[in-house]
Amino acid sequence: xxxxxxxxxxxxxxxxxxxxxxxxxxxxxxxxxxxxxxxxxxxxxxxxxxxxxxxxxxxxxxxxxxxxxxxxxxxxxxxxxxxxxxxxxxxxxxxxxxxxxxxxxxxxxxxxxxxxxxxxxxxxxxxxxxxxxxxxxxxxxxxxxxxxxxxxxxxxxxxxxxxxxxxxxxxxxxxxxxxxxxxxxxx
Numbered sequence: 580x581x582x583x584x585x586x587x588x589x590x591x592x593x594x595x596x597x598x599x600x601x602x603x604x605x606x607x608x609x610x611x612x613x614x615x616x617x618x619x620x621x622x623x624x625x626x627x628x629x630x631x632x633x634x635x636x637x638x639x640x641x642x643x644x645x646x647x648x649x650x651x652x653x654x655x656x657x658x659x660x661x662x663x664x665x666x667x668x669x670x671x672x673x674x675x676x677x678x679x680x681x682x683x684x685x686x687x688x689x690x691x692x693x694x695x696x697x698x699x700x701x702x703x704x705x706x707x708x709x710x711x712x713x714x715x716x717x718x719x720x721x722x723x724x725x726x727x728x729x730x731x732x733x734x735x736x737x738x739x740x741x742x743x744x745x746x747x748x749x750x751x752x753x754x755x756x757x758x759x760x761x762x763x764x765x766x
Contacts, residue, residue: 587636587645587700592626596635596642603644605687610724613749614687618647625649631684634708636701646688646697648705652714653682655761660718663739663761673717680761681709683721686729698729702736710764718761724748725756738762 590596600619605611622633631651635644654677657664664673686705688697709715721738723730724746734740738760746757 585700585704586638587697587704588639588641589634589636589704592622592633592635592647594623596644597623599635599642599644603647604690606690606693608727609748609751609755610727611687614685616749617649617685618644618687622647622649633685634704636697636704644689645692646686646701648686648701648708649684650705650709651682651684652716653680653720654678655680655718655720659741660761662741663718663763678718679714679716680718680720681714681716683719686721698732706762706764715764717765718763720759720761722757722759725758730758730760733760733762736762737766 600623603618604615618633622631625631626633631649633647633649636646636648637643638645657673657676657678660673660678683705686698686701688701706719709719719738720741721733723733725743739762741759741761743756743758745754747754
């Protein structure tokens, strides 16, 4: 990935951020409930336990949260990756039956800052951090609701849908389509 002039400062979530977490919202769409609740209620505790890594983004010299990403180590059965492997020559396909992955748990921009290109920066920084980490698997896995405009944006940058399934989002009684996607970082 080429170096980019990043605008936002970033930091790992810590106790010093606890007062900022309740003010974060990525919007009023149904998928925002889960995203907001994760940051407000679980991100700090999960960071302490080592369950995931949450990175907060702010304008330079400020503390207000513009956006955040959360990731965790995971694995996926190689057969489930099949759509992402179809165009790879045999020697470039993973040899393990269970493939290590990074799960992009959450990636969101505060509603006050949406439309300014920050989601592109968060995504680029996320991938840069994955590529530079000690645990650097080849694939990133994420889940996104089909109605979320980010689903198309993820596909535009190379994420490949692996499966689509019905899911009942937090706070709703009706099913929505949830898409599981994979990105081959080495492509």
